[in-house]
Amino acid sequence: MLSPLRAATPDDPDAAERGRLEAERDRLYAELRAGDEQARERPDLERRAALTLRALDALAPAPRAGAGRSRALALGGVALAAVVTVAGALTFVPRWQLAGLNAGEAKTVQAVLGLPGLRARAQNGGDEAAYLAWGDAAFGAGRYDQAINAYGGALQRDPRQPQALRRLGILLLTRPERGGQALSREDSDRAALLIRTAVQLAPDDAESQLFLGFALVRYGQDAEALTALERYRTLDPQGRDADDTITAIRARQNETDPALSVYAASCASCHGASGGGGVGPSLRASTLSRAAIQGIIRNGQGAMPAFPSITGTKLTALTDLLEKWQGEGQ
Structure with missing residues (x-):
């Protein structure tokens, strides 16, 4: 369940270190799953697991040994086909996990450990809320293949669920940055439709405006992207996820x-x-x-x-x- 969907190849210079860290990560996760929730050793295990995740994250993405995995996503009556891998991280969506060795990292470790239970709950007759809980945990932990399946399940139960729509859209749009196949025009249009539909359904949701801004940048629509990202800042004054993108847009505009x-x-x-x-x-x-x-x-x-x-x-x-x-x- 927790093993990566990417495999080191002989051309991977970090293959030995990657394998060692992955084995250590899986061993720590196994101890955490088996141990007493109140055990005295648990905080130290969580700290070590977070350090291991950080070390893995610092390695360059492993070279791809083959084609990406294809997964079909259902969106009401719209078929959304996407090839998704978990290699690397979202280019436009900053990684909320592994930002520092603190309580947030321990929370990420716990989220990963909770994924099997959330997945089972959703797939064993779960409702929309169960699929969203699984999707949110997977998305926050960087398990994007699971997030896609979970959000697809949520949309089968409610095709107008804005969070599932926008997160599926951004995952599809940023697929190439995570090591997947090049984005086709058809998939690009689908991603845009998903994100724009989410904005229409939840215009005052900060994440809707954030993802819309990121998507518009990809389509070269800087002026519209800046408007959406400024709207995100208004909705979430403490949010800093758009700062670099806004700075880059301004620099491009000022030059021309x-x-x-x-x-x-x-x-x-x-x-x-x-x-x-x-x-x-x-x-x-x-x-x-x-x-x-x-x-x-x-x-x-x-x-x-x-x-x-x-x-x-x-x-x-x-x-x-x-x-x-x-x-x-x-």
Whole structure:
């Protein structure tokens, strides 16, 4: 149950160390499953298991010895075929587990240990909640093949379950980064449909907006992605999962658009990366005239400082951008 779905090959320079760590991991898991929940040794076993997982995670992905495993997923009347492996980790979805040797790591170890029971409960006549519990535990522990099966089962019981929809979508979309086959256009479209449907069903769910933003970046839609990721930040002010992606989008935009370069340098820290508001008000909701916009930029207003250095073509470009955003609205 816990053995990896990837195998070391003679071309794997880490084969010996990988095999040793995997054997140690499985031995520790076996001791934890067999031991008393209150045993004095349990915290030390959990700590050692977490260290072993961390060491495995630090190794480069093992070379693939063959084709990935095919798994069919049912989504109501839509057939979703995906080839998924557990080699590597999600590129756009940060690994919430193994971030440090703390209580969170012990929780991850416990989640992995609980997977067999959750799986059995779901497959032995479980309802939607049982499949979701299995899927969430598998997703959080990086057991993405199990997560796909579990979320597929949840969707068979409720085709409008947003968490199952978006997580299946992101797993399909990021399949190549986990060592699977190249993503076909058909599967790419299916992934987008799953994620967008989840956003429609749960627009105020932070993860919906996060995954939508990541998906839009993959399709080269930076402006729309930035809007979704800023929305994620609003819904989850403590969330940091989108920071690197937002920074990369801004850098790309600033290189190609002089107005966005001026905006990023002088306005984005208060009004948001795409004018949707932050510390300062939304510029997209503004109804100011062109003359009023330029007056406030030059002279400031209220808590907003003046920017007398923004003149000439820079001021014209920035004003054009702000008027464009007013026309687009929120």
